[in-house]
Amino acid sequence: MIATPYYYIDETALDGDIAMLQEALRLSWGENAVASYSVKTNALPWLLQHLHGRGFYAEIVSETEYDLVRRLGFPEEHMIYNGPIKDREIFERILLAGGYVNMDSSQEPDWLEALAAAHPERTFDVGVRVNFDIASLVPDEVLADEEGSRFGYCYENGELRRVIGRVAELPNVRLAGLHLHSSTKSRSVKVFAALARAAVKIAGEYNLSLSYIDMGGGYFGGRAGMPDYRDYMPAIAEELRKGFSPEETALLVEPGVSLISRATSFVTSVRDVKHIRDHVYVVTDGGRVNLNPQVTRRSYPHHLVYMGEAATEREILPSQMICGYTCMEYDRLFEERGAAQLREGDLVVYDTAGGYTMCLNPLFIQYLPAVWIGREDGSLFQAREAWGNDEFLRKNRIE
Numbered sequence: 125m126i127a128t129p130y131y132y133i134d135e136t137a138l139d140g141d142i143a144m145l146q147e148a149l150r151l152s153w154g155e156n157a158v159a160s161y162s163v164k165t166n167a168l169p170w171l172l173q174h175l176h177g178r179g180f181y182a183e184i185v186s187e188t189e190y191d192l193v194r195r196l197g198f199p200e201e202h203m204i205y206n207g208p209i210k211d212r213e214i215f216e217r218i219l220l221a222g223g224y225v226n227m228d229s230s231q232e233p234d235w236l237e238a239l240a241a242a243h244p245e246r247t248f249d250v251g252v253r254v255n256f257d258i259a260s261l262v263p264d265e266v267l268a269d270e271e272g273s274r275f276g277y278c279y280e281n282g283e284l285r286r287v288i289g290r291v292a293e294l295p296n297v298r299l300a301g302l303h304l305h306s307s308t309k310s311r312s313v314k315v316f317a318a319l320a321r322a323a324v325k326i327a328g329e330y331n332l333s334l335s336y337i338d339m340g341g342g343y344f345g346g347r348a349g350m351p352d353y354r355d356y357m358p359a360i361a362e363e364l365r366k367g368f369s370p371e372e373t374a375l376l377v378e379p380g381v382s383l384i385s386r387a388t389s390f391v392t393s394v395r396d397v398k399h400i401r402d403h404v405y406v407v408t409d410g411g412r413v414n415l416n417p418q419v420t421r422r423s424y425p426h427h428l429v430y431m432g433e434a435a436t437e438r439e440i441l442p443s444q445m446i447c448g449y450t451c452m453e454y455d456r457l458f459e460e461r462g463a464a465q466l467r468e469g470d471l472v473v474y475d476t477a478g479g480y481t482m483c484l485n486p487l488f489i490q491y492l493p494a495v496w497i498g499r500e501d502g503s504l505f506q507a508r509e510a511w512g513n514d515e516f517l518r519k520n521r522i523e
Contacts (some may be wrong), residue, residue, distance in 0.1 A: 126504075128393040128471070129410035130494040131478040133171070133507070138387035139500070141176055141345065141353075146384065148353040152361035155374045160204050163189045165380030166482050168495060172196050181224075183341075183378040187211040188425060204338065204378065206253065206303065215239075218247050224376070226251040226303035228276055233290050240294045249335060251301030252277055252287055253477050254326060258306045260317040273306060279326070288330050299332060305340025305378070313351050316343075317359040326369030336472060337364060338376040344380025346476045353382075380478040388478040390414060391495075394470045395449070404444045406466045411448020411455045413486050414493060415477055424440035424458055429471035435464035445470055448490055491516060 147348065149157040160181035167189065172182070173196050177279075182193040186206030193203065202222035205214065208228050214233065216239050219225050227233065227250060228346055255276035277284040304319040316339065323337050339360055344350040357377075364375065393409030412419060430438070444466055448455035458514045460466075484490055490512035498506055 126391075126496060127494070127510075128391050129408075129414060130391055130496055130510070131482045132391055132496050132498060133384075134387045134389075134498045135174075136498075136500050138174070138384060139178075141383055141386055142175070142180075143376070145353045145379065146179075148357040149375065149377065151366075152357040155369045156370050156373070157375045158204075158336075158377070160376060160378050161383065162378050162380030165341075165383060165480055166483055167192060167198060169382065170495070170497060170505075170509060172198075178377060185210075187214055190214045197505075201425060205375065206305075206378075216413060219250065220246070222249075224251060224254045224301065224336070226301065226302075227287070228253045232285055236291070236297060237294060240297050242307050244296060246296060248297045249300035250291065250297060251303055251336065252284070252291075252299065253303040254279060254284060254322070254393065256284075256322060258279060258308070258315070258318065258322075259310070262308075262312075262315050263321060265399050265438070274458045275305075276303070284326075285330070288332075299334075301334055301336040301338055302305050302326060302332075303338040303340065303374075305338070305342065307342045311342060311344045311351070313359045316356050316362050320360045320363035321366075324363065327367055334368065334373050334465065336374040336376050338378065341378045341380050341382065343379055343382040345379065345384075346386030353379075385476045385479040388476065388482065390474040390477040390481075392472045392474070394466050394467060394472065397466060404441060406444050406446050406460075406472075407449065408446060408472055409449050410472075410474075410493070411450045412457060413448070413450065413455075413488050414481055415457070415474060417481065417484065417486055419454060422458065424477065425475040426458075426477075427473050427475065428460070430462065430464060430466075431471065432467070432468045437469075438464040479486075487516065 145159055160183045161175045162183045164185055172193060176196060176198055181202040182198045182205055183204040183206060183313060184190050184193060200218050201223045203218055204224040205218050206226050212235050212379060215225060215235055219239060227323055236250060253276035255273055256279035274327055277287045287298055291297055302323050306319060306322055307314050319339060327334055343356055345352060391411060392408040394406055395409050396407040440462060444460045446457045446460055448457060483496060494510040495508040497507050
């Protein structure tokens with residue numbers, strides 16, 4: 125039996141969602157589409173290598189991510205460089221290699237001008253991330269950031285116009301793409317349709333001939349009753365076709381957790397059961413830091429695995445509070461109602477969990493849990509060993 129806690133990736137489920145995305149893109153936009161993966165979501169090397177082998181590009185936002193995907197075999201021309209604090213050297217490398225760069229800061233136009241001047245024999249294609257009031261397009265939707273996004277160049281105050289004008293002044297630079305990522309709480313299909321309409325509007329207003337539209341990420345994935353790529357991509361394509369041709373303009377997407385959530389889970393063991401006054405507290409060896417370090421959730425899809433005596437032979441309890449291993453009182457994950465009594469050694473398995481937190485995991489009390497892959501042939505592969513003090517001490521100094 126595998127020691128808990130650990131994250132688990134079902135390779136068959138992962139490949140199913142990969143195929144779903146690629147097929148939805150092909151049916152909606154033809155062959156001129158690029159599926160990339162948001163490395164910041166989960167930078168597990170096994171996962172990145174797996175996606176690279178299935179034709180994905182890497183969407184990166186840092187020097188660390190650039191170095192990692194380079195080591196794993198992604199060429200620079202298969203990278204999409206986003207984010208507000210880019211590294212100048214990497215910015216230049218990716219543009220020189222013919223990769224995708226979506227500008228998103230006040231410094232990048234200066235870098236671009238200097239790069240173009242240093243290589244007058246070259247022609248550079250560059251993109252910009254657009255910041256606009258998405259609420260004006262879909263006023264009935266709940267936005268993730270009600271005070272407004274801080275990313276990209278603002279459409280309403282003329283900043284986008286100034287950046288587009290500055291690019292147009294460079295003789296060997298072409299504004300080739302628009303990046304339209306905009307997160308919302310609803311993640312509804314009509315939000316993405318509105319983003320696509322915005323791309324058409326902006327291209328028309330500034331008379332842009334674009335090589336690509338980057339629709340970013342933020343999609344639903346792995347949740348029953350919610351939209352998936354088969355809903356998003358046709359809606360996006362329908363709007364984009366009003367201003368762009370699939371033969372001339374590529375469609376880029378950058379999913380992260382929506383691509384991997386269905387395939388991931390987190391497995392914990394019951395370590396103790398405490399009866400305190402009228403409450404039953406079930407203490408497990410996984411905690412909120414492994415599942416939701418931002419402390420924003422109170423419900424978790426899960427199932428229980430009873431080891432030894434079957435659930436049908438145990439007492440049914442009205443309430444059991446499932447808790448994590450930390451010493452923090454907030455580490456109460458959820459209340460299990462009307463279930464058979466849990467005992468030491470039983471498993472609490474969190475479904476569609478770990479997509480983000482496999483890497484977004486504080487080094488608090490315990491370090492990074494192991495990651496196991498359930499292969500399509502039924503075998504198991506350990507993609508990451510649980511971290512211990514050997515890993516922790518390696519990068520620390522005491523004198």
